[in-house]
Amino acid sequence: MRRTLQLAAVATAAGGFSGLFGVGGGIVIVPLLVLWLGYGQREATGTSLAAIVIIAAVSAGLHALYGNVDFGKGVLIGVPAVFGALIGTWLQQRVPVRWISLIFAAVLAAVAVELVV
Amino acid sequence: MAGELGVVAVGFLAGIVSGMLGVGGGALFAPALVLFLGESQLHAEATSLVAIVPTALAGAWSQGRYGNLRLGEGVLLGSLALGGAAIGVALANVLAERPLRIIFAAFLLVVASQLVRRELRPAPERKGELT
Numbered sequence: 499m500r501r502t503l504q505l506a507a508v509a510t511a512a513g514g515f516s517g518l519f520g521v522g523g524g525i526v527i528v529p530l531l532v533l534w535l536g537y538g539q540r541e542a543t544g545t546s547l548a549a550i551v552i553i554a555a556v557s558a559g560l561h562a563l564y565g566n567v568d569f570g571k572g573v574l575i576g577v578p579a580v581f582g583a584l585i586g587t588w589l590q591q592r593v594p595v596r597w598i599s600l601i602f603a604a605v606l607a608a609v610a611v612e613l614v615v
Numbered sequence: 616m617a618g619e620l621g622v623v624a625v626g627f628l629a630g631i632v633s634g635m636l637g638v639g640g641g642a643l644f645a646p647a648l649v650l651f652l653g654e655s656q657l658h659a660e661a662t663s664l665v666a667i668v669p670t671a672l673a674g675a676w677s678q679g680r681y682g683n684l685r686l687g688e689g690v691l692l693g694s695l696a697l698g699g700a701a702i703g704v705a706l707a708n709v710l711a712e713r714p715l716r717i718i719f720a721a722f723l724l725v726v727a728s729q730l731v732r733r734e735l736r737p738a739p740e741r742k743g744e745l746t
Binding site: 502505506508509510511512513514515516517518519520521522523524525527528529537539540541542543544545546547548549550551552553554555556557558560561562564566567568569571572573574575576577578579580581582583584585586587588589590591595596598599600602603604605606607609610611612613614 | 619622623624625626627628629630631632633634635636637638639640641642643644645646647648649650652654656657658659660661662663664665666667668669670671672673674675677678679681683684685686688689690691692693694695696697698699700701702703704705706707708716717718719720721722723724725726727728729730731733734
């Protein structure tokens with residue numbers, strides 16, 4: 499019961515981030531599964547991705563009710579991303595991710611500035 | 616056309632990042648739609664979610680093959696997210712373009728700082744990561 503409540507709390511936070519920011523919510527789910535529910539990092543990543551399939555579908559459905567979704571453009575970006583994700587998961591098991599993380603962090607910071615300035 | 620190519624390229628690269636890091640790939644979809652196709656922040660975020668579904672599905676399937684997936688709890692997490700998602704979507708719809716962009720940018724900075732912290736943490740604390 500306690501575990502279900504913990505999962506519900508994680509899910510609610512992830513859902514909020516997903517709906518508000520148009521993301522999957524993995525950034526919320528993965529650390530909470532590791533720190534709070536005793537998951538290993540890789541297991542948290544895999545389980546988070548399964549949860550994100552449902553969370554993003556629910557958020558997309560809710561946004562569609564408001565008329566915000568452009569399905570064609572979603573496919574345009576989603577199809578190449580599927581191929582990327584398969585390559586990325588394969589790479590993850592073989593190369594250290596440290597530098598990728600740091601470079602990606604720098605890219606995110608630059609994008610944040612670009613969006614606001 | 617150049618804008619569409621940019622979106623396709625970002626989709627591919629963000630997919631690789633999401634497969635490798637397990638988090639954050641979707642955070643680039645919305646900015647790509649805003650910066651390359653001139654979409655509003657709200658419409659870009661909503662459309663980004665459509666792209667995340669197949670990307671996460673491919674990632675989950677792939678992680679499952681490596682034995683890194685607890686499907687039952689993943690589905691439970693997804694199912695229990697409805698309430699939070701409804702609140703998030705409602706909030707995104709009431710915010711104007713500028714404030715939505717600003718808090719999205721702040722969110723990106725939080726994601727970036729979390730990635731850096733994760734990498735700078737001493738190895739013993741990185742539970743299970745080396746298995």
